[in-house]
Amino acid sequence: MLRVGILGATGIVGQKFIDVLRNHPWFEVTELMASERSAGKAYGDVVSWQPTGDIPHGLADKVVRPCDPDRLNLDFVLSGLDASVAEPIEIAFASSGIPVISNTRVHRMVPDVPLIIPEINPHHLDLISHQRTRLKSHGFIVTNPNCSTIVLALALAPIHEKFDVRKVFLSTMQAVSGAGYPGVSSMDIIDNVLPFIPGEEEKIESEPLKIFGRLDTGSIEYSNMVISSRCHRVNVRDGHLMSVSIALENPPDLQELKLAWQEYSPEILQLNLPTAPARPVRITARPDRPQPIRDRDAGDGMTVTIGRVKPCPILDFSFSALGHNTVRGAAGGSVLIAELLKSRGYFQN
Amino acid sequence: MLRVGILGATGIVGQKFIDVLRNHPWFEVTELMASERSAGKAYGDVVSWQPTGDIPHGLADKVVRPCDPDRLNLDFVLSGLDASVAEPIEIAFASSGIPVISNTRVHRMVPDVPLIIPEINPHHLDLISHQRTRLKSHGFIVTNPNCSTIVLALALAPIHEKFDVRKVFLSTMQAVSGAGYPGVSSMDIIDNVLPFIPGEEEKIESEPLKIFGRLDTGSIEYSNMVISSRCHRVNVRDGHLMSVSIALENPPDLQELKLAWQEYSPEILQLNLPTAPARPVRITARPDRPQPIRDRDAGDGMTVTIGRVKPCPILDFSFSALGHNTVRGAAGGSVLIAELLKSRGYFQN
């Protein structure tokens, strides 16, 4: 079993890492790290535990450590650190030789840091060798995109590879869990919608350009796809829903388009990674789907569901997409990256 | 006082008509009409009353009548009938000489039936003379648009008259009250969003073309504006929010665009109609507005609020718009049409 440390273990993403790694066949959580305020105390005493089940056996009593790579015996760390503190800590771990898979935004757009969705751009991991040279370390940082970006990019991937997506207009309806805990006040969401999520539109309009970018020698040439977004917070616990309209370079007919989603079978599926869903993307024919409550748990939360595909009178087509923001969009996505890294031999010393 | 009859008085729109007409200076509800099932019974015994206050004094004991124009002494009727039964009833009233202001979809797109938003196209009332000729009656039908259409059209009007809107992409987040009572099941909306509202996208893509159409001799030449929409039902009681992206024939800069909304002052304001808000459209500078709970009651529910205006990387600009669906979008909008008709002398015998 590989030994995994959790950076930001008391936060909502950190907790979800722990929850997702219950009974993982390859990885075992052996260190919990958080801010100085929590360090030195038992995890169960400092965490406001959110997942449905109890804290996994053995971790409630575990003493939380500070976020310091010194004298740690770890194969890699998963980082759910707050963006305000993540940068130096993640660099310190990578520089000390410990690979970091980060769910935080701070390093996502750094040129030699891979921004990975395993089904879409696993080859971008080649950036790691350049990063290692820069950091003068065997360690490195790999990043998981923003939760909305992941849902959008997986929804686009099957059609982008066949028909070349040129323009994307999207309007999101995002779950409150995306804002962490306590996050969104109940006073802001009961009988309400918030039409603004700070920083979200910037991320969703830029990150896909890197993910769909072309790997050149040592850097990514961004895609010139154009994305226009408006992001909303709705009264939903988990599951980001989005309405998407697209223009394609080579637009097919409606049936061919639907077929692209149905037949999507990226290479990574052949690796049989433990957290990879049988189908990363599925399409539903039911006229009133996807819905957060009824579709977010598809593929144990790792499958994105597409529905209501129809012609768009302005661009070519429009559709709805839904994915689980804290599973596929955060903890599950990061663990899948870790599994990909392991299968590619990146964790071997 | 003019005598008003309510068609479909037990439905949610019918109730809202009664609620909005409390203490109206010109109009008094004197007849309540509903299906045969309710006819002959006291209104208070058959209605599942939804508005916040009690049933207005004198109406709870009033005997409900069937929807039959015979021997009624009314100056006009407001119709909140279900679309499945409205057509013959509304025609029967109009043919018998009683003007009908209808909130139902069935006659909206009939060529000689005006589809009116008083601030935008009051001159379309000229169609009435043609309709009267057809019906061989002094009566007539005027229609109130769909609730989402009204919010969208009012949001577009100030900029359309200055910069000529060519393309509109919109994604709505609509309140459950739009589906009536009992309407949307709690099982469908707790922790959920419904990405489909039957018939809604068709209405919102076509009705504005008539509203913004040019009145030719006896008919409307539809606008060739192109609208692409996706409609969603969210966990909100009242207030339809929409994200809108627009292409303009003559795009101004961002400041000029905002100014168009700020300075919007349609002619109808000079009539000082009782239900007309001081400002039919307002624009907010707060970065996280408009929101249903905090903006739907602006102008007593008759004002549409615009916010988060920004450049759109695909079309020209995008913004959020919000309006109260059962007030401006239904009962209040219909009463405002009635006030316009009265001020123009259409109710005189």
Place this chain on the structure above:
Amino acid sequence: MLRVGILGATGIVGQKFIDVLRNHPWFEVTELMASERSAGKAYGDVVSWQPTGDIPHGLADKVVRPCDPDRLNLDFVLSGLDASVAEPIEIAFASSGIPVISNTRVHRMVPDVPLIIPEINPHHLDLISHQRTRLKSHGFIVTNPNCSTIVLALALAPIHEKFDVRKVFLSTMQAVSGAGYPGVSSMDIIDNVLPFIPGEEEKIESEPLKIFGRLDTGSIEYSNMVISSRCHRVNVRDGHLMSVSIALENPPDLQELKLAWQEYSPEILQLNLPTAPARPVRITARPDRPQPIRDRDAGDGMTVTIGRVKPCPILDFSFSALGHNTVRGAAGGSVLIAELLKSRGYFQN
């Protein structure tokens, strides 16, 4: 495998039966029966499927039959019929020799019909022999209590058997799924609580008296426990929460009381029935629990959680109890009764 028919298969309880029986080791759903309106059509075409996963393989295409016992080859039926139609149908099945486990209220208080919670009163099944004599059939009817009754009775059972519960004051906060689909209107529950559930207080004040009653020769002598209840519908999807205050014949101290819940281990656990939870009742020490979202799935929805136990200044103690209303309180509870019946040999011909 025993062959199971579902009566009322298109209703919300019927659907939950099908969902709970996925991969059941002993039982297989072989017939789906519903009203004449659905009969003759494919199940997938007539059901408004509510559970999270898809309709189990093979059932979506299955033709729905009318609720008629003629020529059926079934070992037993589970009934989720609406109370308005259940009585003659359930009697027809029992009279024709097919055992009925019913989730409907109509036969619960009939003297020779067992009202069973397997952990509490399995010996009440002895009533079946009397019922068979009355019906002149090998078939019989066994009933599952009301969902709130089950949560309350399981919460009381561990302390009743040790300290003799005399008085119970309770206030419930019940989930909307208890009202079926479409059930509670969203207009009645957004930003609201309904302080009335028709018929609920009558059931919860009477059914426990039969469940905790003493089996005499051929009938049940009701318990003389006194229950006072007030029932509320809250904005929760699943999980009935209740505040309970109790007077005991032999009141222990607070620690002994808590121990009674902790140590509760009814005989039925030794049967290792597939749907029986390891712990039918658990007690939490966390000060803000139980909560619907965080505790309803304990024991796969079959465990009732107790919390916030404290002295009551009027009666002896008060506490909170929570259980999953559609699993433990309906479909899961009925399946557990079926498992008990099988293990006792009641399904053998």
Place this chain on the structure above:
Amino acid sequence: MLRVGILGATGIVGQKFIDVLRNHPWFEVTELMASERSAGKAYGDVVSWQPTGDIPHGLADKVVRPCDPDRLNLDFVLSGLDASVAEPIEIAFASSGIPVISNTRVHRMVPDVPLIIPEINPHHLDLISHQRTRLKSHGFIVTNPNCSTIVLALALAPIHEKFDVRKVFLSTMQAVSGAGYPGVSSMDIIDNVLPFIPGEEEKIESEPLKIFGRLDTGSIEYSNMVISSRCHRVNVRDGHLMSVSIALENPPDLQELKLAWQEYSPEILQLNLPTAPARPVRITARPDRPQPIRDRDAGDGMTVTIGRVKPCPILDFSFSALGHNTVRGAAGGSVLIAELLKSRGYFQN
């Protein structure tokens, strides 16, 4: 106009004070005071304004002052300070000669501090003379009870004065606004109920004993009524609902009991105070009321609604009560106390 200062003006209660005093005929807000963090800045820049309308004209630009009585020209202050800081500040104001009407808990149970519901115990204001002696100041502190206490006490008052309430069992379902802003996390309330509100049960079990206490020379002899409570937070924005069961010293029949609520007409009504509702308590005959969304605004939020009165098999009767927690239960209640104080001449120098 009397000049009013607001202590804790940026908090949710402080905001509600400002909102309730819009257009008040006697009182004008002339000073806004808050923590050092906000002091010196414009109110509109530091407040996260929650009420529906905009900040009243003239206050958005007003510079916030620290909570210091020096050199202020005020007739009285309304305090919505957080309990953690209120004690020394409120004493400093009272000692410097400025009357304080406080919504905070810290001084409520101090022997010579009146705890007032104007309809119930206006004569308790006689404690002020004793307090003035102790403080050696013309200033004084008067307190407004906890929001739940106010709803309960007003519900009990009409029957307590006629039939002598001896025991009270209650279970509350309280709105999230009672916890302030941001207050309750959306993650804790979507699809959930919280069965615990820190400190709430202690307040609701003790404060009514002082309110219903007998004023002796210089102190209150507490009522020996016994109250047992369990408090819950539900997914409701405003309006505390509670189920109450009572034992009476002289129990009437059900009709007499209902009549006591109908006929309740406390002496204070004759003073015609601006904020006093025509009926402080009303009783509804509708079987499914009171409900938060439909009854909280009765009497502009100042009326408590009683419903579903029925015999209790354990105590004498049970009923439901509902009141608006931020109006009657906080800001409106405090302003009503201020009006009572003015009418009694307590603000004259």
